[in-house]
Amino acid sequence: MKQLKWREIVFNACIALNGLLLFLVLFDHYLQIPAFLQVAGRAHPLVLHFPIVLLLVAFLFELSLRSPRQAAHQPIADGLLLAASFTTVITALMGLLLSKEPGYDPAVISAHKWMGVLCAFISMLWYSFRNRIRKQRSLILTTGLLSTVVLLIAGHKGATITHGDDFLLSPVLSVNKGPDIPLEAAVVYTHLVHPILEKKCMGCHNSGKAKGELVMETTERLLKGGKNGKLWDTAAVDLGLMMQRIHMPLESKEHMPPKGKPQLTEDEARILYLWIKGGSDFTKKVTDLPAGDSLRMLAANFFKSEENEVYDFKAADEQLVAGLNTAYRVIAPLATGSPALAVNFYGSSRFRSEQLRELEKIKDQIASLQLGRMPVTDEDLKMIGTFSNLRTLNLAFTAVKGEGLRHLTHLQHLKQLSLSGTGVRPEQLYVLAPLQKLRSVQIWNTAFTENDLTPLKKRFPKTGFDIGYKGDTVIAKLSTPVIKTEQRIFNSTLAVEIKNPVKGAVTRYTLDGSEPDSLTSPVYSAPVTLSKASAIKARSYLAGWITSDLAKETFYKSSVRPDSIRLMTLPQKEYQQRAREGKALIDLQLGKENFGTREWVGYKDAPFEALLFFKQPVPLQSVTFSSLVSIDSYVLPARELEVWGGTSVQSLKLLGRSNPPQPASPAPAYTMGYECRFPAQTVQVIKLTARPVNRLPAWHRGKGEKGWIFLDELLFN
Template identity: 40%
Template sequence: MFRFQTLLSYLLVGLHVLLLFLLIFQEKVMLPAWLQPVGRMHPMLLHLPIGLLVIVGLLWLFKREFVGESFTKLMKFILGITALSAAAAALMGFFLSREEGYTADVLNWHKYTGIGLSFLCYGLWALYQTAEEQRLFTPLLGLSAVAMFVTGHFGASLTHGEGYLFPTTDAASQLTFTDDTPVFEAAIQPILKAKCYQCHNEQKTKGELLMTTLAGLLKGGKNGPIWVAGDALKSHLIQRANLPLEDKNHMPPKGKAQLAADEIGVLTAWINAGANTKQKVGQLAANDPIRAFLNKEKSAETQVATYDFEPASEETIEKLNTPFRVIFPIANGSPALHTDFFVRQAYKQEQLGELSEIKDQLVALNLSNMPVKNEDLKTIGQFEQLEKLVLNNTDITDATLSNLQSLTKLKSLSLSGTKQTKAGMAALAKLPVLKEVFIWNTPISEAEAKELQKQYPAIRFEMGYVPTDAEKLKLNPPVLVNENLVLTNATPVSFKHPLKGVTIRYTTDGTLPDSLTAPAYQKPFALNGYTIVKARAVKDKWYASDIVEYTFFKGGYRPKTVELLNEPNPQYMGEGGGTLVNFKKGEANDFKNKAWLGYREKPLEALFVFDKPTPVKSVMLSIGRNLGGYIFPPASIEVWAGNDRTKLELMQKLNPVQPTQNEAARIEAIETKVKEGSYTFIKVIARPVAKLPEWHGGKGQPAWVFVDEVFFN
């Protein structure tokens, strides 16, 4: 025991001298990369000195119940381990504090009180070594307990947000909303507060992203804005939420409270509708999925219908759930299921037919904004348990509505934004329990809706929210019809908007489209090559929509084979050489997608082989830029060509302009010219930046090069 106490005394002195040194010279301390994992052990270790200090307090409080030398030895041992673990936790905490994402004020208080607590624990151990000094032990123990609570308070504020230990009444109270409450405050903010504030608050801004204020949300983090108004598929927030739980980029991180399927659905619907932070609840259509979510939250105590059919197996539901098709029970413990489809570009017709595995449990189906055709109604007609069906803004007409007459339990049908007529509504009259049909923004006029109401009094025909002449609302952005951003001569660019009377203004020269002079979209138009199209929706007595931006590519010639002369990084292998010519575009915020090839240690070097000599005049690389993720434009690009693979001629070498500051993630094109002639072999070399610039957080480290397509024209 003596040897242990001697060794412990030297160790404690050394640790506390190190802590003091680090605290005094903290501005000059540069930690090596291998110490970062040590710092991340701080949350695991900090509970040990807390528990031991509590045990010390209890033993000291009831010391009269113990007698003999054994108690003294036990106290010395526990105090020694307490002081040692407190010093280790403080040291690891100091290492962790060097990482980004924490607010300096609260972090400094937690750091100083934590190191102070370590010194107090060391003092307790030192005092107990001599009997004459033990009279000071009680006040020092009390001071240590106070320091422990204060340190814990600041630590909880860093980890879980301010007010975690002592929440205010306002923070604990549930939000109530009215029709005048902004949708953002009623539906979106509560979700973010419950699932995101913990790591993205004023005290702890992971990824430089502050989510507790609207200004912080709109600004975004180190990877740029977290949503793209009108396009959930390209929105960082939705992409991260839909990643596998095991993926390190999945948000919220594994181990934290996860977003529920309906919460992801609400966020997706809100972003696709334009992410309008000022829209009021009263302006939502009666069949809007966000309104349905709010009504469900508001009336959770309402009695849920009971069903006597057998539930679907968990394996079946898990198999059918995808990032773009979410299936969940309508209530806890209910066998009845609700299905939502998301992201128009990801929809496939067979995904609807796959729901036949749960046709006996499916009571609600939401296909809003999906490219559903008339022929799909025959498939939907097989889901005979359906009580609610949403077909808003789909491609159906009233020609095949009779296929829904088998849905004898259908109570609610949403057809808003589709090509319905008054005559077509007659097919719905045969549905025995149908209570409501939503027909706003269809060719059916207000007068015709009134006639339908008289003709079929058992059914309520809802025309939706009709603004007054004095009220101005903001339009949603235009919707791109094209599902592929790589165009051929037969696939021109096409836009649409669900609201009647809207004019779509667009530009193809990189300028911002204004509301008056920019070209008005009349019909699909062709592009002659790489083009950035910007568009917005305008309408009299409405505020213009946000601008949406789409980057189009065009490939005239397609090689027969692609040989990768250098293998990509094992994490970013894509689908081999074919990745570069399969016309599948990647996403700027998802470089793990198989549409990308990633290189870092060596350059991309690929040989493209054509069937015969081909008159290629230009070669265009589609590259990714995500500066926060160390993904930069290539340092240089070389294009070689010829008809003998052993005797290729250098056509052009480019040194792309490098960024001088952080920018939002995006995809861009780099084009090189080829000398006039016909070539069977073309080799492309793209070299990564060897060392990141001084302004970058990873200065001196090698950059990445990511390429998803190479186009030949």
């Protein structure tokens, strides 16, 4: 009797709750949810599994009751139906409360809401008329199938709101299905960036579920951003909000995608980073990117050429290629696994014609040759003309006058040629007419005029000619100067080049980290030789042009290098593999303002502690901890640094201690070397310690939480 009484109470509660549900749904336009009920609404995803399971189990149990032997189990069946009815109406009420939070489109969520209400009423009516329904198997089947169908539709609609369209079938529909457009037709945003956003972001940022008031479905909404502002800022060191959120620690509440959701792969994060860094252009094609551009090389892994170009030559010997690489001549594959090589020359003062002749051993593998601003002459074109598989040739701002272009007539695969800033005259180009695959010739900053294009187009019907524009008639912003070097850590001296592709631009720079100005800062005229740690900043100026953006780079001197390292404490779990037993901290590879790259190793719950060993005793007077500071991502300088040293692990004594200055307000991400100096000591073993801040300061949005430290390199003397 007591059991029957409880069932009556629960059933009456179901009737009352269904009545309340119907009333709230009909008048939800006037519904205002207090904070304590928002908590109940957010529990909707936690409880929705109960009615799903209970309704399906109750359906199966009802079918089994047709057997006389199972009739004794009728009380269990009644209990299942009642539990299903009660949990269904509770779940529907919680979902209704959740739907009133900002970010959900009422029109999109409407179908899911009404399906939930229908589920609640069907389960209540099923329990109410269970004895009549059990008399006919067809009624059991009809009621059970109806409730199952409604349940599945409601679940599918909910999954669509939470995870995006086609969430259920997307693994089947997309398996082994890559882009079916050729490389030449691929647009960077449309075919590389948008699919990533659609797959990993739009589940929460769509017109139906705009978390943070952010919708990513159209370029207009993407550019608008959300309640926290725009998604990216190419002028910011960390490129803005999107990249900040992507590279936050996984357990951070603001990490995107949230923990538990499918995370971005390394390639996907890299594509977004490179796209934003390159100006976030929505129309640029992949083939508009330079041949050696990182994003273009990544794209080559996703698309095939429409010409189905297959390099029919063997790859060059890796050791031979490695031997030909120098600080001023970099040789690398065009794409992973490709036999085609890209050759880039740097440092005009170091260029010699012999360096071209040295490439004869790999001349059949060279597909891209970048010689911009090198003192290349027409005589050098004889050697270049033997690179029979060359596709891209950059001779911009060289000493080429045009007489030597006849040596290039054997380059039957040549597609792109840059002669900008050279002394080539219009009539000298006609000798290249036999090159059937030539598609692009850049001739800006030359003697060519618009009138010269008409006869050229007749002789070259498939080739596009770019004569650019005149700086004295068009107001434009100068390109950001490029600080060129193959390394950022040196042990004695380092020559650094600063370049700007715009002819006549004056570049001024500083070495102490201060802002360069157009009047007093040194004018760049030759490679800058560094003999100590320096922070180079550079800007370019030209009358009639808008001043360029600031270029900056930090260089470190490290005259001593340890032979091995042993981590005494491990970094956070997600960075342990990256640490590679600590070798990442002494590999002379510095990271940028982005802790998602391989160079950075992060600590939070434990201090960084490591032993470093030298095979021979060395004099030591300072250790620099190259660190990242990304305040918005909870990454701050270490609160304390210690250096211990001695001739053995047992004889270590404290050599020096320092407390890096802590930031006092939010700021863009930056890298900084924090030095710990001490009287010179001869050591063979040192122990280094860096302790994260225990509690973030009161002004920080994460006040009271633990801070992170990120290290990418340890530098000595």
